[in-house]
Structures are given as structure tokens and as C-alpha cells.
Amino acid sequence: MQDLINDIAAAMATAEERGKVADYIPELGHVDPQRFAISLSTVDGKVYSAGCATTPFSIQSIxxxxxxxxxxxxxxxxxxxxxxxxxxxxxxxxxxxxxxxxxxxxxxxxxxxxxxxxxxxxxxxxxxxxxxxxxxxxxxxxxxxxxxxxxxxxxxxxxxxxxxxxxxxxxxxxxxxxxxxxxxxxxxxxxxxIAMSCEQLAHAGLFLASDGINKPSGIRVVAPQRARRINSLMMMCGHYDASGEFAFRVGLPGKSGVGGGILAIAPGHGSIAVWSPGLDAYGNSLLGTQALEMFVQRTGWSVFGH
Ligand SMILES: NC(=O)CC[C@H](N)C(=O)O
CATH class of the missing domain: 3.40.710.10 (DD-peptidase/beta-lactamase superfamily)
Incomplete structure (x- = not known):
């Protein structure tokens, strides 16, 4: 798994088209568009990261x-x-x-x-x-x-x-x-x-990947039914008017923010946070989406299968 995470970060490092950093919030406009991070927290307690995964960024709508x-x-x-x-x-x-x-x-x-x-x-x-x-x-x-x-x-x-x-x-x-x-x-x-790193964000999302329980600590955050419903809202609405496109390409419940982060949930597997500050025309991270697309293609963890 670490090899896959490294491969994704390497592919994103060489991408030329990186989207546009949100500048309607001037303070976000200063962020370096070259930044990239990914972190996966699995339901069995493992963490796999690459890029600047311990650097805090503005989670915005996440x-x-x-x-x-x-x-x-x-x-x-x-x-x-x-x-x-x-x-x-x-x-x-x-x-x-x-x-x-x-x-x-x-x-x-x-x-x-x-x-x-x-x-x-x-x-x-x-x-x-x-x-x-x-x-x-x-x-x-x-x-x-x-x-x-x-x-x-x-x-x-x-x-x-x-x-x-x-x-x-x-x-x-x-x-x-x-x-x-x-x-x-x-x-x-x-x-x-709120400023968080990809590692912190992936950990925070873990309860949604395991029926409401934050697996490493065993703490129940919400009931299973509530976790399922939050996931369904993330799938249907988490990327605004590009939610259909995100479901088509990635097929995971996901929530984006104009800081360039995306939190994606692979139920039963883990929680993935990605960060790349450049956005597409819908305000969603351009490379973050590409990274998640590559991730599901290689793992088959989309909720719709391979
Ligand atoms: N999509 C976003 O992340 C938008 C959140 C941002 N704070 C706003 O209100 O515009």
C-alpha cells in the first residue's frame, strides 16, 4: 500500500496542470500550488502517507x-x-x-x-x-x-x-x-x-469508514445508521455541482474544500485525505480528485467496485 501512495504522490508531483488556488479568500491565495499530500488511515489502524502529509492546511468546507x-x-x-x-x-x-x-x-x-x-x-x-x-x-x-x-x-x-x-x-x-x-x-x-494536516484529517474521518466507530481507539462516534447517512450525503452533495462527476470518477463519499483538501471515505477499508491547493472550475481540488481516481483504480475500493 505504501508503494501505491508513493506512486500517486510521484505522479502528482510531475503534473503540469494544477488548477487555480482560491483567491476570493485572499489569505488562501498565498498558498503554494506545488504542495501535494495524501494520507490513508485504515480501519485496522495503519497509516500510509506521502508528500507534506503533516503540514496543516485550511480544511474549509470539509x-x-x-x-x-x-x-x-x-x-x-x-x-x-x-x-x-x-x-x-x-x-x-x-x-x-x-x-x-x-x-x-x-x-x-x-x-x-x-x-x-x-x-x-x-x-x-x-x-x-x-x-x-x-x-x-x-x-x-x-x-x-x-x-x-x-x-x-x-x-x-x-x-x-x-x-x-x-x-x-x-x-x-x-x-x-x-x-x-x-x-x-x-x-x-x-x-x-480549521487547519489540519492530511494525516489528522484521515484519522478524523475514520469513524465514517467503520460504521461509526473510530477503529484504533474503539470509540463509537455515531451509530452505524448515522455514519451510513453522512456517507450518502457526502456522495450525493460533497462536491456541489460536480458531485456526479466525482461519483463517476472516484465512487467514494467525499467532501472537498476550497483550501484544496478532499476527505474520501472507503467504507470498510479506510479514510483518505488528499491536499493540492489548485482547484477546478467547480472549486474542487484538481489533483486531489485525480489522486483519488488513481487510488480507486488501483485498490478497487470504490463503493461501486472496480
Ligand atoms: N467550498 C468551500 O470550501 C467554501 C467554503 C468557504 N469558507 C466559503 O464560504 O466560501
Whole structure:
């Protein structure tokens, strides 16, 4: 397996077309597009990594998997009255469906949906308390207390928040947000600004690969049914309007972020994190997707087989 991981990193190192680093969040625009990392955490407790797999990067929308898990833990199925579970077929920051659908976001992984989830988990608390809870949860499932918020990235998003603020105000106008818009956005931007390495991220995702149990520690994070459902949402919605393309090419539940990371889950096998900062036109990591495609071709671990 280590040979395969090395082969993937070697192939990605020579790629010429590397995509475009997200610069609508200026602080992310400084990241070196040559960076590449991959880490696989298996359900039997092994770790295989290549590239800069211990370098923290901005996980951005991958955090939406963790806040969804927290929200379901807090309120169970009543979360679905606030956010849907259908693919949107629209870009991650689109506002068009919100008007047609009375301010209820299609799914928890588009920005509007994740903002609604952030509002839901605040439960009347201040952003600081909610953020403490989010960070504790991520540290717990990654078994690593060094994971942190990159406050410069959060501040950069807050300073350029017009688009996300529009989504939030629009939902608020429909009565879908309970808290003050700027407080919800502050929470959302900080969760997106969590910095983690591929090794930490792969470890954090492991519970989704083994029916809700984080295998090395034996800790049950969620019930098997909840793990299955989170995986299905990742498969259908984790790459926005390119979710179909990702399912076609990779065939694993996956969640991307504009920091260039992707977390992919191979149920029964392991959790894979990849990072390459250059994005495709849909805001998903260009080489990260290629790396995962190569990974499933060689392992046959796609949920659809070889
Ligand atoms: N796709 C993403 O990673 C988007 C997250 C980013 N924080 C935003 O709100 O625009």
C-alpha cells in the first residue's frame, strides 16, 4: 500500500496542470500550488502517507462534515426541518434555489446549508462556546489536540463576506436563522478556518469508514445508521455541482474544500485525505480528485467496485 501512495504522490508531483488556488479568500491565495499530500488511515489502524502529509492546511468546507455530525448528535432528525438532503446541482455559493425553496437550503454541504447548520448548533450560545465545541469534537475524532483555528483565514473571510452574508440574510428573512447573522457567519468562517494536516484529517474521518466507530481507539462516534447517512450525503452533495462527476470518477463519499483538501471515505477499508491547493472550475481540488481516481483504480475500493 505504501508503494501505491508513493506512486500517486510521484505522479502528482510531475503534473503540469494544477488548477487555480482560491483567491476570493485572499489569505488562501498565498498558498503554494506545488504542495501535494495524501494520507490513508485504515480501519485496522495503519497509516500510509506521502508528500507534506503533516503540514496543516485550511480544511474549509470539509468542516461541514464535522458540524453536520455535531448537529445530528444534538437534534437528530429534526435537523432536516432546517436543511434538505438533495443534491443542489448549483455552485457552492449559489443563492438561486433559496428563493424558490423559501429559504431552506438544499443540503448541509452547500454554503447556505452549512450556515444553517452553524446556526442550529449555536443553540442560543455565543460563537466562542460553539467554536470551542466544534474544535473539541474535531480534536477528539482526530485524537490530536494540536489542531487549531487559523484566525488569519477566518478574518480574511469575514472581511470578504458579502456573498455568504447575502445567503445568511436571505435565510434570516425567511425565518430560517435564529441568531444574529454576523455571529452565525463568525462561527461558520472559523469552522472553515480549521487547519489540519492530511494525516489528522484521515484519522478524523475514520469513524465514517467503520460504521461509526473510530477503529484504533474503539470509540463509537455515531451509530452505524448515522455514519451510513453522512456517507450518502457526502456522495450525493460533497462536491456541489460536480458531485456526479466525482461519483463517476472516484465512487467514494467525499467532501472537498476550497483550501484544496478532499476527505474520501472507503467504507470498510479506510479514510483518505488528499491536499493540492489548485482547484477546478467547480472549486474542487484538481489533483486531489485525480489522486483519488488513481487510488480507486488501483485498490478497487470504490463503493461501486472496480
Ligand atoms: N467550498 C468551500 O470550501 C467554501 C467554503 C468557504 N469558507 C466559503 O464560504 O466560501
Amino acid at each position: 468542516s461541514k462534515v464535522f458540524t453536520l455530525t455535531i448537529a445530528l448528535g444534538q437534534m437528530g432528525d429534526s435537523l432536516w426541518s432546517k436543511v434538505g438532503r438533495e443534491p443542489s446541482g448549483d455552485p457552492f455559493n449559489s443563492i438561486v434555489q433559496l428563493e424558490h425553496e423559501s429559504g431552506k437550503p438544499r443540503n448541509p454541504f452547500i454554503n447556505a446549508g452549512a450556515i444553517a447548520v452553524a446556526d442550529a448548533i449555536m443553540m442560543g450560545h455565543e460563537p466562542k462556546e460553539t467554536l470551542g465545541e466544534i474544535l473539541s469534537f474535531v480534536r477528539y475524532i482526530a485524537d490530536d489536540d494540536s489542531i487549531y483555528f487559523d484566525h488569519a483565514v477566518a478574518a480574511s473571510e469575514m472581511a470578504h463576506r458579502d456573498r455568504n452574508a447575502s445567503l445568511a440574510h436571505f435565510m434570516k428573512a425567511f425565518g430560517h436563522l435564529r441568531h444574529d447573522v454576523d455571529k452565525v457567519l463568525g462561527t461558520y468562517f472559523h469552522q472553515c478556518a
